[in-house]
Amino acid sequence: MSDVTIKDIAEATGVSYATVSRTLNNRSGVNAATREKILQAAKDLGYRPNIHARSLKTNQTFTLALIVPDISNPFFSDIALAVNKTAYQYGYNTILCSTNWDPEIEKAQLKLIQDQRVDGIIFKPADRSPDLYLDLNIPTVMISNLVANGLSFIEVDNFKGGKDTAQHLIQCGYKKFSFIGGAKESRSNSDRLEGYRKTLEKHGYQLSEEKIRFGPFTIESGYQIIKSLMGTNDPPDCAFCGNDLIALGVFQYLVETGISVPEKFGLVGFDDVYFASLPQIQMTTVAQPRSQMGSMAVNTLIKRIENGSSSFVEHILLEPKLIIRKSTRNYS
Amino acid sequence: MSDVTIKDIAEATGVSYATVSRTLNNRSGVNAATREKILQAAKDLGYRPNIHARSLKTNQTFTLALIVPDISNPFFSDIALAVNKTAYQYGYNTILCSTNWDPEIEKAQLKLIQDQRVDGIIFKPADRSPDLYLDLNIPTVMISNLVANGLSFIEVDNFKGGKDTAQHLIQCGYKKFSFIGGAKESRSNSDRLEGYRKTLEKHGYQLSEEKIRFGPFTIESGYQIIKSLMGTNDPPDCAFCGNDLIALGVFQYLVETGISVPEKFGLVGFDDVYFASLPQIQMTTVAQPRSQMGSMAVNTLIKRIENGSSSFVEHILLEPKLIIRKSTRNYS
DNA sequence: TGAACTGCTGCAATTGGTTGTAATGAAGTT
DNA sequence: AACTTCATTACAACCAATTGCAGCAGTTCA
Missing domain, CATH: 1.10.260.40 (lambda repressor-like DNA-binding domains)
Incomplete structure (x- = not known):
């Protein structure tokens, strides 16, 4: 008692x-x-x-909120792990919000979070409409390279990830490029696409509009999109996917229909979640340092909270790393 | 503002x-x-x-705590998703605690959680020592079939999962059984072992002590344990694993060393996390209804919270389901 | 006419802490 | 003996809500 x-x-x-x-x-x-x-x-x-009595007077709750689109996605659960652990080390609790990629839920959760008077927010938004979030009066670190005043952010250089992928696929000798993305509104997703597209064009290759597709960041979506793409009269011979789950769905379709990977079709994912490295999968993918992102987000946030004032804005862009495995051709 | x-x-x-x-x-x-x-x-x-001013007077916070050993484990992150979603529907926030299987962190988190005056706790403990948790004065639902007064619990019938697995492996014709478990202290883990062992014995088979191994619930651990087991002078020809991650590590080792699955070696996991069904994996495993467990836990908990009094204790034991795929022999 | 009742509203205590300011008292100074 | 000085401690306001009780009109009924 x-x-x-x-x-x-x-x-x-x-x-x-x-x-x-x-x-x-x-x-x-x-x-x-x-x-x-x-x-x-x-x-x-x-x-x-009694925390509540105390924070009534002090306006401090020693609680952070983590808002992600889908906690069951291994990319986000890895981030959550790092955030939770780091926050705990600083003596902070973590409130979790999984928004199901739904901007409405995001908005509602954001309100609840503010009512809770959390000390800080780590926020991976589902889409790119920053206008909704700009009136936050709570220190926030975005996991997304939104350029908005007063908000810190931390993310991987998605543009570079797309660029590296394009160069790799070109080197491998693939010719008919496609992009199988996640949600169209996702900022990170479109940055990857831009890096990819621009680099292809720079090398004289086309990425035609009908070979750019979007859908949810799921295995199922990857499966459906590649199925549709392969049914056209000019099917691609390689794909850069918005994340590893999508790539896995694509892989699944290719295996089922007997299209050999990497010989006939090259495949690159994004994130490097743990299954990408399984011997049965061996997916070429662009790695993001998830744990580091999570703990850096907390570090940045707590620095901001404890230094008071919102003058302390950090923009951190981490290096992605192309990891070449067996879903793309060996060009050595 | x-x-x-x-x-x-x-x-x-x-x-x-x-x-x-x-x-x-x-x-x-x-x-x-x-x-x-x-x-x-x-x-x-x-x-x-202002939530804090309100809860100071009302003693209600509309916040639940979810304590799990490892949020990056897909089994727990699926539960977390369901918990978070269901709690949100009831208007409750979720505080997340990932304890890294460490009873010390568990204890510390439990204290923090109580200080926060959460309305309820959903708790998957790392080990079986219930004495630590019995003085909880907050409504709690355990995800673990602990028989302790005043605590509700919800879990899958692990004993039956072990039993079904044993019967299946026997039917497939495997002879030299092994058990590659997770943490020795884990209650669910040992229940699975008991169901497995007793059923084997009932059918006249031995499960010798040196073929029962424990380790963390990770891919790496599965890999190391099977490696060690196969190095003995009486290696097993099948294994029942504490969860799918362990089974995946075992699978990985077998593929690397050229031991054919399922012909030479039968493999059964537990949980049925999403990768178990991938075409490249096709793992036979015992499925747990994770989403259902998460949402039922919240339903049970909120019923208890809103009905006041702790008189309302529910013990829910869900049916596991053996899903036969390609990592065990076809015996039709 | 006065009592009882109605619906609506305000007063002030309460929740469990934090914190500025004033009071206390002992020791040291003149 | 009176006056500072200092460390220590008590008083009471404050934080932002909730809530029991009382008050206050206006209406109904005996």
Whole structure:
């Protein structure tokens, strides 16, 4: 039972609430003997502070919110793990919000979060409409390279990821390029596409509009899109996918229909989630340092919270890393 | 800025705080016209209630805590998704704690959670020592079939999962059984082992001690354990694994060393996480209804919270389902 | 006419802490 | 003995809500 209040301790030791409060907060100005007596009483009675009473006065909750589109997606659950762990080390709790890629839920969750008076927010938005989020009066780190005033962000250089992929596919000798993306509105997704497209064009290759497709970031979506693409009269011979789940769906379709990978078809994913490296899969993909992203986000956020003022804005762009495995041709 | 308080609304409309409070809480006894005026003012000023002030008085926080050993494990992240979603539908927030299978962190998190005055806890413990958790004065649903007074639980019938697996492996004609488990202390893990062992013995087969191994619930651990087992002078010809990640590690080792699955070696996992069904994997495994477990846990918990009193204890044991794929022999 | 009742609203206490300011008292100074 | 000085502690306001009780008109009924 944590119904023990500061008042009970005050009564038990014969001092005022104020003295107890100061003692428990390690403030100076309390006699050593008194302090000792109070701490002992607090321990004996099993005192636990009431966070809500405290934050009513101090406006601090030692709670962060993590908003992601889908916690069951291994990319986000890895980030969540790192965020949770790092936050815990700083003494912060984590409120989780999985928004199902739905901007409406995002908006609603954002409101709830603000009501909760969390100290900070780590936010991976589902889409690119930043206008919704700009009036946040709580320190926020975006996992997305949104350029918006007052918001820190941290993300991988998606453009470069697309660029590296294009160069690799060209080197491998593939000719008919396609892009099988996730949600069209996703900023990271479209940055990948841009890096890919521009690099292809720079080398004299075309990425025609009908070979650029979008859908959810799921296995199922990858499967359906490649199926549709292969049914056209000018099917691609390689694909750059919005993430590994999509690539896996594509892979699945190719295996089923007997199209050999990587000989007849080259495949590149994004994220490097753990199954990409399985011996049965061996997918070429662009790795994102997920754990690092999660812990850096917390570090950045807490620095901002504890330094007060929102003057402290950081923009961190991490390097992606193309990992060449067996779903693209060997060109050595 | 949500610095608008009930007081501001009272001033703007010329009524007392009490009336505003009653209006916003949909209490009866407020004149329709006054109510309208207040609601309008609240909207105009952008009023958002201060959760902490409210819960100080009401002792309700509309927050649940979810404690799991590892959020990056797809089994738990699927549960987390369902919990989060269901809680949201009831208007509750979710605090996430990933304990890294560490009872110390578990204990510490449990304290933090209690300080937060969450309304309820959904708790998948890392080990079987229930004594640590019995003094919880917050409604709790365990995801684990702990028989402890006053605690609800919900879990799959792990014993039956082990039993079904044993019968299947016997039917397939395997002879030299092994068990490659997760953490030794894990209750669900040992229940699976018991169901497996007892059924084998009932059919006249031995499960020798040196063929029962434990380790973390990871791919890496499965790989190392099977490696060690195959190095003995009496290697097994099949394995029942504590979960799918372990089974995947085992699979990986077998593929690398050219031991054909399922002909020479039969493999059964547990959980049926999404990669188990991939065409390249096709793992025989015991499915747990993860989403259902998550949402049922929340339903049960909220029933308990809203009905007050802890008299309402539910013990739910769900049916596991053996899903036969390609990692065990066809015996038709 | 006065009592009882109605619907509506305000007062003020309460929740569990934090914190600025004032009071206390002992020691040191003149 | 009176006056500072200093550390220590108590008082009470404050944070933003909720809520029991009382008050206050206006209406109904005996």
